[in-house]
Amino acid sequence: xxxxxxxxxxxxxxxxxGEAYATALAAAGAAVVVNDADAESATRTVDRxxxxxxxxxxxxxxxxPSAVAQRLVDRAVEAYGRLDALVTNAGVLRxxxxxxxxxEEFDTVLDVHLRGTFTCVRAAVRRMREQGDxxxxxxxxxxxxxxxxxxQTNYSAxxxxxxxxxxxxxxxxxxxxxxxxxxxxxxATAMTATIPAFAPYVEAWQRDGTPLPAWLRxxxxxxxxxxxxxxxxxxxxxxxxxxxxxxIGIGGNRLSLxxxxxxxxxxxxxxxxSADAIAQTWATTVGRDLQEVGIPAPVVPS
Numbered sequence: 001x002x003x004x005x006x007x008x009x010x011x012x013x014x015x016x017x018g019e020a021y022a023t024a025l026a027a028a029g030a031a032v033v034v035n036d037a038d039a040e041s042a043t044r045t046v047d048r049x050x051x052x053x054x055x056x057x058x059x060x061x062x063x064x065p066s067a068v069a070q071r072l073v074d075r076a077v078e079a080y081g082r083l084d085a086l087v088t089n090a091g092v093l094r095x096x097x098x099x100x101x102x103x104e105e106f107d108t109v110l111d112v113h114l115r116g117t118f119t120c121v122r123a124a125v126r127r128m129r130e131q132g133d134x135x136x137x138x139x140x141x142x143x144x145x146x147x148x149x150x151x152q153t154n155y156s157a158x159x160x161x162x163x164x165x166x167x168x169x170x171x172x173x174x175x176x177x178x179x180x181x182x183x184x185x186x187x188a189t190a191m192t193a194t195i196p197a198f199a200p201y202v203e204a205w206q207r208d209g210t211p212l213p214a215w216l217r218x219x220x221x222x223x224x225x226x227x228x229x230x231x232x233x234x235x236x237x238x239x240x241x242x243x244x245x246x247x248i249g250i251g252g253n254r255l256s257l258x259x260x261x262x263x264x265x266x267x268x269x270x271x272x273x274s275a276d277a278i279a280q281t282w283a284t285t286v287g288r289d290l291q292e293v294g295i296p297a298p299v300v301p302s
Contacts, residue, residue, distance in 0.1 A: 001233050004029030007080040008236060009072045011063050011120060012090030014041025016189040017140070017225045019048075021087050024229035025236060026054030031080045035072055035090065037062040055080075063090045063116030069123040077127065085136040085236040086124040088117045088162075095151040106154045113158035118165065121180075125173060134177030136236045139166060141182040141247060146258055148293050163247050167260065170245030179244035181235050184258060185228040186221050186251030188212065197298040198222065212252065215301050221254030231255070265289045 008025045012018040014036030026032045026049040034049070036042040039060035049056040059075040061068040076083040092112050094105035117139050128135030144152050145159025162182060169180040186192070188202040204210035205224065216222045231250040234240050249256035267285035269277060 001028045001237050001239070003233070003237060006030045006084040006236070007033070007076050007082050008085035008087065009033040009035065009059075009076055009083065009120075009124065010087040010089060011035040011072070011116070012037075012088075013045050014038050015045075017185055017187055017228055018087075018089035019045045020225035020229040021089060021232045022056070023049055023052075023054075024226070024233050025085070025087075026056055027052065028233050028237075030085070030236070031055040032057075033072060033076045033079065034058050035063070036060055037090070062112065063088070063120055064111040066119045066123070069116075069119035072120060073123045073127050082131060083124060083127045083135070085138065086120060087138045087140070087232055087236070088120050089140045090116055091140070091155075093152075094154060096153075097151055098153050101153055109154035110158050113155070114161045117162050121165075121169065125169075125176075125178060128178050129176050132176075134241075135179075136240070137169065137173070137178060137180040138232055138235045139180070139182050141166075141184045143184060143186060143249075143295050146184065146247070147295050149295050163258075166247065167245050174244065179235070179240065181240075181243060181245070182247040183228065183231055183235070184247055184249040184256075185225075185231075186249070187223055187225045187228050189225060192222075195298070197300050215299075217252035218254065220298055221249065221251040221256070223252030227252055264291065 003025060008030045010018055010022040010032060013022040013034045022032050022034050022045055034042045034045045034056050042058040042060050046056040046058050057079045059072050073083055090112060092109060094109050096105055121137055139162050141163045142159040144156045145163060148156050166180050166182045173180055188205055192198055193202040201212055201216060205212055212223060228250045231248060247258040249258060265286045
């Protein structure tokens with residue numbers, strides 16, 4: 001995949017998935033602006049990219065505020081003259097059951113994930129529209145945003161909101177030649193290392209590079225951050241020019257496409273629906289197809 005001459009910004013690129021996205025984009029030839037709230041982590045990513053012969057600069061800062069988003073765009077233009085792709089990966093967790101979650105815990109996660117995605121994409125799209133030759137927006141969602149997850153009211157809401165914005169932005173940006181897509185990754189990171197079924201395998205991979213077992217890579221679609229990076233490079237490329245408004249899953253050996261929410265079952269009744277009428281017919285009409293919630297539990301081989 002050839003991205004020579006293209007310029008990308010990647011947020012939250014100091015470690016984990018963001019680092020994998022940034023290094024893969026650079027390896028394909030793109031010049032990369034590496035963002036992270038931790039300046040030292042961002043510098044380490046840039047050092048790895050440049051040591052491998054790539055082009056990269058840092059622009060640290062916690063995403064959310066409009067000023068930080070604008071700094072990222074300005075840094076790309078200052079260093080490389082333009083902006084062609086944005087990957088919004090930055091995120092934090094503040095997991096807590098609903099009745100224990102504080103306003104601050106809720107707001108912190110929404111500010112980084114949801115507002116941070118909004119402000120960064122807005123600033124990037126403004127620049128891309130000025131340039132007049134299109135662009136690529138890749139935002140990062142989560143299975144928690146697609147299906148919900150216990151203890152993650154804030155995170156699930158933010159990730160669901162991000163994918164909702166993708167659908168709107170894809171329509172709004174189409175005439176400008178700017179594609180907008182969401183990546184739904186499942187990978188061994190600090191965020192997933194706490195899942196008991198995955199923890200020993202993630203720890204072994206982090207410790208000495210022990211390969212993840214086949215039941216994780218194929219059965220669960222769970223891989224390393226590098227496994228998810230190819231999708232980001234594809235979506236940032238000319239090859240994905242006709243792909244927009246999609247939520248695409250990636251992890252281990254699995255590549256998937258998530259559906260948009262849609263009506264599963266529809267029932268009509270002359271005169272409309274009273275509470276009694278709904279109760280009387282529920283089990284034989286729309287109640288036949290109640291939807292599951294939550295991320296399916298891992299199936300660990302016996």
